[in-house]
Amino acid sequence: MPQIVVLTGAGISAESGVPTFRDADGLWEGHRVEDVATPEGFDRDRATVQRFYDERRAALRTVEPNAAHRALAELEETLGEGLLVVTQNIDDLHERAGSRNVIHMHGELLKAMCRSCGAVVPWEGTLADEPVCPKCGAADLRPDVVWFGEVPYEMDRISDALADAALFVSVGTSGAVYPAAGFVQHARRHGARTLELNLEPSEGSHFFHESRQGRAGELVPAWVR
Numbered sequence: 001m002p003q004i005v006v007l008t009g010a011g012i013s014a015e016s017g018v019p020t021f022r023d024a025d026g027l028w029e030g031h032r033v034e035d036v037a038t039p040e041g042f043d044r045d046r047a048t049v050q051r052f053y054d055e056r057r058a059a060l061r062t063v064e065p066n067a068a069h070r071a072l073a074e075l076e077e078t079l080g081e082g083l084l085v086v087t088q089n090i091d092d093l094h095e096r097a098g099s100r101n102v103i104h105m106h107g108e109l110l111k112a113m114c115r116s117c118g119a120v121v122p123w124e125g126t127l128a129d130e131p132v133c134p135k136c137g138a139a140d141l142r143p144d145v146v147w148f149g150e151v152p153y154e155m156d157r158i159s160d161a162l163a164d165a166a167l168f169v170s171v172g173t174s175g176a177v178y179p180a181a182g183f184v185q186h187a188r189r190h191g192a193r194t195l196e197l198n199l200e201p202s203e204g205s206h207f208f209h210e211s212r213q214g215r216a217g218e219l220v221p222a223w224v225r
């Protein structure tokens with residue numbers, strides 16, 4: 001079981017050039033959340049949602065991990081399975097920095113899921129051209145991401161890790177979305193020390209023992225070293 005659980009959000013990838021959701025010029029500017037981040041929105045207008053993710057998939061090829069991702073990968077080199085990164089992000093920047101012990105609780109941009117047979121398959125290209133599932137042939141692929149109203153991945157494993165951790169650290173998340181926003185209270189209830197590293201106080205800042213404000217690219221390496 002990990003001694004340290006680090007929850008990351010869009011803010012950790014911001015300095016790599018990946019837009020956050022709720023900041024000015026964020027991903028949702030020009031989009032209604034219910035149109036692009038719900039299963040109902042996908043059913044209403046599949047092409048628009050697939051284009052939204054196709055554009056983000058293409059943009060991912062142009063960015064690199066930053067100092068915050070690299071610092072967490074270095075910490076894993078020291079702690080091994082003593083560190084678990086739970087990310088809400090669907091990018092692959094933690095893995096590209098070298099982290100291995102990562103849970104993508106909101107799914108992954110580079111995977112697609114077949115709504116017909118349930119297969120999850122690597123997906124690097126576009127989804128908007130009505131591609132077919134390589135396993136069953138159905139033209140029913142969707143991005144393998146977790147939308148509002150769906151259950152995030154690996155909740156049991158995350159819950160157990162939070163209950164066992166001595167330290168819970170939250171990096172670059174607004175604390176606006178549950179269940180991730182509730183992890184700090186879960187970890188605290190089970191005796192963990194809790195630390196927030198974010199550009200500004202998050203919605204749940206008051207739940208943390210300590211909250212430090214600044215850029216993840218500076219705060220995370222400073223905390224790790």
Ligand code: BJW
Pocket residue numbers: 008009010011012014015020021022023026037088089090106145146147148149150151152155171172173174175176177178179197198199200202214215216217
């Ligand atoms: C920097 C920085 C820099 C900037 N350095 N920092 C009423 C009350 C409570 C709950 C609910 C409710 N009504 C509905 C719900 C549930 C709902 C919910 O939470 N709704 C809220 C709107 C209230 N949640 C769900 O539906 C979830 N499922 C669920 O609850 O299932 C039930 C269940 C749970 C558990 C067990 C059993 C059953 C599913 C939520 C799915 C969220 N999906 C998305 C899209 C994923 C795919 C995609 O990427 O497109 O996930 S929404 C979006 O928000 C995305 C993110 O992962 C998530 C969080 O955003 P994040 O990462 O915090 O980004 P921002 O932009 O909000 O914040 C960035 C922060 O970084 C800011 O604070 C900046 O200041 C900071 N920052 N630059 C450091 N350089």
